[in-house]
Amino acid sequence: MSRDRVFVSRQLPPAALDRLAQHCDLEVWQDFLPPDYAVLREKTESAQGLLSLLTDRIDAPLLDAASQLKVVSNMAVGYDNIDVAAASQRGIPVGNTPEVLNETTADFAFALLMSVARRIPEGKKYISDGKWRTWHPTVLAGQDIYGATLGIIGLGRIGRAVAQRARGFDMRLLVNTLEPESEVQALGAEKVSLEALLQASDFVSLHVPLTAATHHLIGKRELALMKPTAILINTARGSVVEPAALAAALREKSILAAGLDVTEPEPIPLDDPLLQLDNCLVVPHIASASVATRAKMAEMAVDNVIAGLRGERLPTCVNPEIY
Numbered sequence: 001m002s003r004d005r006v007f008v009s010r011q012l013p014p015a016a017l018d019r020l021a022q023h024c025d026l027e028v029w030q031d032f033l034p035p036d037y038a039v040l041r042e043k044t045e046s047a048q049g050l051l052s053l054l055t056d057r058i059d060a061p062l063l064d065a066a067s068q069l070k071v072v073s074n075m076a077v078g079y080d081n082i083d084v085a086a087a088s089q090r091g092i093p094v095g096n097t098p099e100v101l102n103e104t105t106a107d108f109a110f111a112l113l114m115s116v117a118r119r120i121p122e123g124k125k126y127i128s129d130g131k132w133r134t135w136h137p138t139v140l141a142g143q144d145i146y147g148a149t150l151g152i153i154g155l156g157r158i159g160r161a162v163a164q165r166a167r168g169f170d171m172r173l174l175v176n177t178l179e180p181e182s183e184v185q186a187l188g189a190e191k192v193s194l195e196a197l198l199q200a201s202d203f204v205s206l207h208v209p210l211t212a213a214t215h216h217l218i219g220k221r222e223l224a225l226m227k228p229t230a231i232l233i234n235t236a237r238g239s240v241v242e243p244a245a246l247a248a249a250l251r252e253k254s255i256l257a258a259g260l261d262v263t264e265p266e267p268i269p270l271d272d273p274l275l276q277l278d279n280c281l282v283v284p285h286i287a288s289a290s291v292a293t294r295a296k297m298a299e300m301a302v303d304n305v306i307a308g309l310r311g312e313r314l315p316t317c318v319n320p321e322i323y
Contacts, residue, residue: 008028008029009055037057055081055266057081058072072095104290117257126140143229151197154236172190206241218242219242223249238264
């Protein structure tokens with residue numbers, strides 16, 4: 001009896017791949033860069049399972065070509081790279097890896113906030129540029145975090161985890177969310193409109209999924225509402241923020257600074273205006289990049305593949321209506 005074939009679009013932690021190999025025949029993409037769309041489509045045409053990353057575009061034409069596909073497992077919390085509706089129409093379950101990276105991502109969001117507020121990357125550059133000649137009372141003075149107002153847009157699991165960390169700094173918490181007032185109050189936060197949050201916050205941290213409604217949620221109008229001393233943090237998705245508007249706001253000092261784990265596009269081009277600004281810290285989408293968390297994500301993705309191949313319900317399925 002032939003075994004199911006699974007294509008894995010990138011190298012994963014060995015333990016996860018070894019376990020998956022016990023259940024199917026594996027083909028693992030060996031290059032550091034992801035397969036381009038044509039290659040991904042070709043590799044999935046005869047596959048029963050696909051373990052994908054957020055860099056892989058999985059749309060209706062690809063799913064049509066992959067006529068034997070039983071499961072798509074995305075090693076990410078977000079799944080905006082997948083046409084989930086098209087998968088559902090074809091009866092294909094789609095899995096993701098939620099919750100496991102909540103605390104790790106919240107740690108990183110707060111690390112980004114603190115690094116930008118206290119100008120740590122600028123401090124390193126100040127030394128590298130040979131400018132540290134003496135102590136001076138105004139050099140690289142940053143923003144206080146303790147007692148400041150933090151606005152959180154989106155109160156999912158990661159947003160809640162960020163709120164819990166902020167309480168340790170005695171921050172005032174403002175939240176813009178669809179969650180009920182009672183849940184917001186339980187965190188010691190205030191539920192406010194987006195406009196009120198932007199106007200009152202010293203820090204704004206984004207924790208919404210990328211949807212049609214949140215695409216460029218933060219643009220020129222929203223940035224103009226923020227304080228000139230405010231700092232924007234984005235560990236959600238790059239397209240939640242309009243990049244040209246952000247670059248203009250930072251250049252014109254209508255907001256103080258930004259810390260970005262995600263960009264539009266990714267990877268960010270080296271000539272992008274945001275990379276030319278000292279008041280913008282950009283890092284390469286690494287908020288979930290702890291050794292332990294990435295290993296757990298890989299194991300969850302494998303669990304979804306194995307369940308899908310067996311015809312069982314995926315442990316973490318984003319389109320459970322197919323069942």
